[in-house]
Amino acid sequence: MTTTVITNIGSLxxxxxxxxxxxxxxxADAALVLDGDxxxxxxxxxxxxxxxxxxxxxxxxxxxxFVDSHSHLVFAGDRTAEFNARMSGRAxxxxxxxxxxxxxxxxxxxxxxxxxxxxLREALRQGTTTFExxxxxxxxxxxxxxxxxxxxxxxxxxxxxxxxxxxxxxADDPAAYVDLVTGPMLDACAPHARWIDVFCEKGAxxxxxxxxxxxxxxxxxxxxxxxxxxxxxxxxxxLAVELDAASADHCTHLTDADVDALASGNxxxxxxxxxxxxxxxxxPDARRLLDAGVTVALSTDCNPGSSYTSSVPFCIALxxxxxxxxxxxxxxxxxxxxxAALRRTDIGRLAPGARADLALxxxxxxVHLAYRPGVPLVTEVWRAGTRAA
Numbered sequence: 001m002t003t004t005v006i007t008n009i010g011s012l013x014x015x016x017x018x019x020x021x022x023x024x025x026x027x028a029d030a031a032l033v034l035d036g037d038x039x040x041x042x043x044x045x046x047x048x049x050x051x052x053x054x055x056x057x058x059x060x061x062x063x064x065x066f067v068d069s070h071s072h073l074v075f076a077g078d079r080t081a082e083f084n085a086r087m088s089g090r091a092x093x094x095x096x097x098x099x100x101x102x103x104x105x106x107x108x109x110x111x112x113x114x115x116x117x118x119x120l121r122e123a124l125r126q127g128t129t130t131f132e133x134x135x136x137x138x139x140x141x142x143x144x145x146x147x148x149x150x151x152x153x154x155x156x157x158x159x160x161x162x163x164x165x166x167x168x169x170x171a172d173d174p175a176a177y178v179d180l181v182t183g184p185m186l187d188a189c190a191p192h193a194r195w196i197d198v199f200c201e202k203g204a205x206x207x208x209x210x211x212x213x214x215x216x217x218x219x220x221x222x223x224x225x226x227x228x229x230x231x232x233x234x235x236x237x238x239l240a241v242e243l244d245a246a247s248a249d250h251c252t253h254l255t256d257a258d259v260d261a262l263a264s265g266n267x268x269x270x271x272x273x274x275x276x277x278x279x280x281x282x283x284p285d286a287r288r289l290l291d292a293g294v295t296v297a298l299s300t301d302c303n304p305g306s307s308y309t310s311s312v313p314f315c316i317a318l319x320x321x322x323x324x325x326x327x328x329x330x331x332x333x334x335x336x337x338x339x340a341a342l343r344r345t346d347i348g349r350l351a352p353g354a355r356a357d358l359a360l361x362x363x364x365x366x367v368h369l370a371y372r373p374g375v376p377l378v379t380e381v382w383r384a385g386t387r388a389a
Contacts, residue, residue: 003040004385005051007031010059014042015349016349017337024328024366025287025351032062034356038385042350057164063278063331063366064313065129065357065383067338067348069157070225070249070270072303073116073133074147077103079305086279097137097165100304104137104147113150119302120154123310126388127378130338130347132157132299134197141185143385148192157342158184159195159225163213165204178209182216195246196222200236207235214243223343229253230275241265246295247341250275252284262294268341270297271333273318287324287334297337317373327367356385 012030014020019042020027031048033041041049079099104112116133123131133155135147144162162181170177186196196217200210204227214224224243228236230250237258240248248262249270262269271284289296298315301307309315312334319330324389339348346355360380361368368377381389 001036004034004053006055007045009057009062011061013063016351023166034385039354061361062333066127068128068131069338069341070299071133073119075137076107100137100303126311129357129383134159136161137168145188152192158193159197160193161197163198190220197225199227241267259290259292263292269293272301274309275301282313283322296333297341298333315370317370320370327370358382
């Protein structure tokens, strides 16, 4: 197996405090040694061991590959008209998730996969090396199962979200749809997924329905995630903690009890600032969560309706500007925090034994991700030890 040393790194973020300064484990004038798909060594360049090949980083900063732990990438069509109406201050009654459901159902498998791959390549060019993605735009047994089959060909982090909204086919009988989601649909989808998710929100699924759906998924070996407290106060966050969900996602409207619950459990609060940017909604209070000791992740929520961005750097800039995070905290949350939201220890850090996923920035420091918003700073991406972009 060939080893590679990346040297002349101006600033290296390892996310391992044992290797460098602070929570980011920062090392100046650093080097990395890759052995196959893993990190073999990280530290000051002067101490780097010999390797078969060498790559000169040219003084650039190197950060772990971004871990995007919440996205909705198996879909067809877009919702330009809806976004334009919202940004123009006009009411927009038609559309919403149902518009994407109709387009997705009408698309072929090849069309859905081509759209997924296009977005994955777009994200990779911006430094994302691990992504989670969900079903949720089919809402029939066949369409949910095929979405998961398509996603599973491209990532191990696949989430069954049959409980996105009540299917238009059963809009007048939500109980029957919950029975479908926890019965035949779950049977068809469980073999293709690692996770189960539910949109616990007014207009979607209430606390009792969400508990039934997540409990059924756990019984089939799927671990819970929850769309929680995005649009209003509700039971989603505390339900996520109660069921040991890996993450409670959105967390925009939180009571003190919600924050205390997150601080006391293992559930990560995944914040999705692209959604607030695209809907002009109130920002989540990341500072409140961090000060309470909650583990926070940052993700894109890439979807065609409420957050059509695949850019983790953009979300980092939003989190620093509008959510009370420092540049260090935002980067940690977009890498190690995302890994925690997926209950992974092999990604989100650049330390011996971790997967060799990293991004080189055309900047001397990771702080430039927030300092220079909108600038394409990622110049090179390595995924599993191979130069990928």
